[in-house]
Amino acid sequence: LTLYITTQPQHLRAEPATDGEILTVVATGTSLTVTGSPVGDWIPVDDPVSGLSGYVSAQFVEVPS
Numbered sequence: 892l893t894l895y896i897t898t899q900p901q902h903l904r905a906e907p908a909t910d911g912e913i914l915t916v917v918a919t920g921t922s923l924t925v926t927g928s929p930v931g932d933w934i935p936v937d938d939p940v941s942g943l944s945g946y947v948s949a950q951f952v953e954v955p956s
Contacts, residue, residue, distance in 0.1 A: 892925040894936065894952040901952075903945040907933030915941040923947065 896917050904911035907930040915938065917923065923936040926944060933946040 892954070894923045894925055894934065894947075894954055896921045896923065896947065896951060897953045898951050901947050903936070903938055903941070903943060903947060904933075905945055907931060907935075907946040911946065914943045914945045917941075917947065923952070 896919055900919055901917045902913045903915045903917050905914055906912065917938055921940060923938055925934060926937055927935040929949060932949045934949050934952060935946055937944045
């Protein structure tokens with residue numbers, strides 16, 4: 892499953908929480924690959940641009956139709 896970061900650049904975090912370590916900033920429009928089930932309002936993803944894996948907030952992503 893692929894998600895797009897849509898509304899604004901988003902932090903890719905090491906943990907599914909707002910105080911989780913920021914691994915990188917994902918640009919608006921970036922396609923991310925979902926790697927597991929959501930944890931609360933957080934989605935585990937792989938970022939192909941940075942090569943990192945982490946969590947993004949579900950409120951800023953969109954599933955393409």
